Amino acid sequence: MVEFTPFLTEPRYGAYWIDHIQMRPLRQDSQSPGEIFLGRRVTDKFRTIMVDPNLYLAALMQDLKEMGVKFWTKKFTALGELTGLPHPALVNCSGLGAGLLFGDENMYPIRGQLTLLKPQPEIDYSFISRQPGGVLYMFPRRGNIVLGGTHQRGYDQLLSEPAEVERQLRGHGELMASLRGIPRMDPSDVQSLWAPKL
Ligand SMILES: Cc1cc2nc3c(=O)[nH]c(=O)nc-3n(C[C@H](O)[C@H](O)[C@H](O)COP(=O)(O)OP(=O)(O)OC[C@H]3O[C@@H](n4cnc5c(N)ncnc54)[C@H](O)[C@@H]3O)c2cc1C
Numbered sequence: 001m002v003e004f005t006p007f008l009t010e011p012r013y014g015a016y017w018i019d020h021i022q023m024r025p026l027r028q029d030s031q032s033p034g035e036i037f038l039g040r041r042v043t044d045k046f047r048t049i050m051v052d053p054n055l056y057l058a059a060l061m062q063d064l065k066e067m068g069v070k071f072w073t074k075k076f077t078a079l080g081e082l083t084g085l086p087h088p089a090l091v092n093c094s095g096l097g098a099g100l101l102f103g104d105e106n107m108y109p110i111r112g113q114l115t116l117l118k119p120q121p122e123i124d125y126s127f128i129s130r131q132p133g134g135v136l137y138m139f140p141r142r143g144n145i146v147l148g149g150t151h152q153r154g155y156d157q158l159l160s161e162p163a164e165v166e167r168q169l170r171g172h173g174e175l176m177a178s179l180r181g182i183p184r185m186d187p188s189d190v191q192s193l194w195a196p197k198l
Contacts, residue, residue: 004049007056014055014142019125019185020193021045025132039178040129046191050126052141076101109156115168117145125182129175136171147172 007013023040026033035042061071076082079101082090092098099107119142126139137148147168 004051008049010059012055013059014052016050016052017047018050018139019045019182020048020191021125021127021183023127023129035183037127037183038129038175040131040175042183045183045185046189047185047187048191048193050139050193052143054141054143108154111150111152111155111157112148113150113160113164113168115147115165117147119144131171133171134167136168136175138172 004015007015008017021037021042022044023037024043026036026039026041030041033041035045065071076094082101092102094101096107096109098104120140123140123145126137128135128137135149135151139146149168150164
């Protein structure tokens with residue numbers, strides 16, 4: 001998370017602090033459910049850095065162009081094409097493509113389907129609700145509100161599934177019907193969204 005700190009000062013990078021809340025369903029047998037948000041039991045809440053990839057990637061490319069970095073697009077189909085390059089160093093950042101390119105059988109896709117709503121600048125928090133029927137999460141970007149989501153291991157279909165759009169819209173609608181305010185954060189509780197404390 002620390003490496004994004006310098007980008008927080010300029011909005012064009014799309015990196016910003018956000019309050020994040022994690023929830024699970026209420027326990028029927030529990031005497032004191034603790035803090036409730038959207039009709040769910042709050043299991044964790046902290047400040048974190050959210051990166052809006054649409055803004056961040058465009059700003060990064062712009063910075064690199066201004067530094068004289070040259071860009072070109074090429075699809076590599078075999079490892080030999082890489083070893084034939086004249087450059088003294090290569091950085092492998094081919095993501096899922098590394099599986100085919102390097103014969104890495106440990107690489108597999110995890111499919112995530114999002115539903116994008118119109119932007120709401122007043123939304124300054126995000127949440128994830130782990131619940132029966134599938135996870136529901138929301139985070140705001142400058143250009144839209146992102147609703148999720150799926151996490152389908154080994155599934156590489158790119159087409160949107162209408163049933164999943166329906167599940168997300170219905171699920172988020174049900175959550176929002178219970179909105180009664182946003183949990184207060186301890187400003188000193190800062191964590192990475194991708195490695196939350198257990
Ligand atoms: C649904 C979903 C939502 C997400 N939302 C966010 C978010 O809001 N904020 C955030 O920070 N992260 C988000 N992430 C995570 C983020 O998308 C990934 O962490 C990030 O894209 C990883 O970047 P990467 O450069 O390692 O790989 P990739 O983005 O996968 O880039 C790999 C690149 O290599 C290229 N490539 C592959 N094979 C070859 C080849 N043979 N020849 C030439 N080029 C090749 C591909 O075309 C691609 O451009 C999200 C992920 C998912 C699934």
